[in-house]
Amino acid sequence: MIYDSIIIGGSAAGASAGIYLARRKLPMLMISEDFGGEVATSGEIWNYPGFVETDGIALSEKFREHLKANGVEPELGVRVDRVVKTEEADGHFDIFARKSGKEILYQAKTVIIATGVHPRHLNLPGEDEFRGKGVTYCTTCDGPLFKNKKVVTIGGGNSALESALMLSAIASHVTLININSMFKGEQVLIDKVTAQSNIEILYEAQTKAIEGSQFVERVVYTHKPSGEERRVDTQGVFIHVGLIPNSSIVSEQVIKNRFQEIEVNSRCETNIPGLYAAGDVTNVPYKQIAIATGQGVLAALSAVDYVNKLGAQ
Numbered sequence: 001m002i003y004d005s006i007i008i009g010g011s012a013a014g015a016s017a018g019i020y021l022a023r024r025k026l027p028m029l030m031i032s033e034d035f036g037g038e039v040a041t042s043g044e045i046w047n048y049p050g051f052v053e054t055d056g057i058a059l060s061e062k063f064r065e066h067l068k069a070n071g072v073e074p075e076l077g078v079r080v081d082r083v084v085k086t087e088e089a090d091g092h093f094d095i096f097a098r099k100s101g102k103e104i105l106y107q108a109k110t111v112i113i114a115t116g117v118h119p120r121h122l123n124l125p126g127e128d129e130f131r132g133k134g135v136t137y138c139t140t141c142d143g144p145l146f147k148n149k150k151v152v153t154i155g156g157g158n159s160a161l162e163s164a165l166m167l168s169a170i171a172s173h174v175t176l177i178n179i180n181s182m183f184k185g186e187q188v189l190i191d192k193v194t195a196q197s198n199i200e201i202l203y204e205a206q207t208k209a210i211e212g213s214q215f216v217e218r219v220v221y222t223h224k225p226s227g228e229e230r231r232v233d234t235q236g237v238f239i240h241v242g243l244i245p246n247s248s249i250v251s252e253q254v255i256k257n258r259f260q261e262i263e264v265n266s267r268c269e270t271n272i273p274g275l276y277a278a279g280d281v282t283n284v285p286y287k288q289i290a291i292a293t294g295q296g297v298l299a300a301l302s303a304v305d306y307v308n309k310l311g312a313q
Contacts, residue, residue: 009114011037013279134216
């Protein structure tokens with residue numbers, strides 16, 4: 001079956017696109033490895049319109065409920081390898097994927113890439129060795145495992161600030177390591193972090209290694225102003241140093257910027273007719289949940305117009 005549209009991704013952008021396509025009664029499918037993406041790993045959320053206060057897990061569940069109310073059941077456990085536009089007369093897309101170890105081919109007239117991002121690694125000695133043994137990239141997922149323990153968060157943006165705040169309510173002590181002389185996140189988060197008595201902030205500290213025996217025991221860093229190498233004893237390391245777009249599934253013909261974000265215009269169109277992208281995987285300047293949902297709507301409506309024009313030919 002060739003669907004009118006297939007959405008790849010199960011988070012904010014994908015959910016809003018799915019809702020709008022379903023309401024237009026387009027034959028469509030939504031596929032993803034999991035549901036929620038980076039939204040589900042977010043802690044407290046105070047800036048999503050209509051929700052004075054929520055969290056990533058609760059908001060992701062609301063997205064899923066809204067999809068279900070419109071008859072959309074995402075097909076999960078699907079890992080997409082590549083998306084290719086065929087040279088056939090109808091110019092449809094082939095989506096090569098795997099599910100439960102089996103290769104699957106999906107086909108669609110239009111495709112919406114809403115695959116989001118994944119955590120950036122520091123590529124430090126000990127980082128891979130101790131992953132799952134004290135090193136983690138998801139505070140929401142793993143923070144509760146470190147109750148009354150000493151932990152370290154590494155990063156200088158909103159995600160690191162949110163991590164430190166969340167951990168301050170769980171762990172006995174939090175050390176926040178920032179390579180820069182100031183934070184790049186929202187001032188309200190900075191104010192909250194600096195007000196917590198059990199959060200210690202290390203500025204101009206460049207992390208060099210993660211050490212331990214069976215589990216994490218310490219973080220080694222260089223104090224940049226003095227050049228002195230120092231250590232912080234810890235039982236957990238939470239790394240929040242940025243995100244990388246999940247854009248490798250599209251062909252080389254799709255234009256990306258130097259950060260590997262898919263370039264889109266105001267209608268969420270890529271340079272390939274019929275291929276759209278929405279959310280954090282794109283070159284949108286601000287990575288916010290509200291913006292991702294808006295882009296999902298734009299992509300869906302653009303796909304509808306494209307399909308309608310195909311039918312009129």
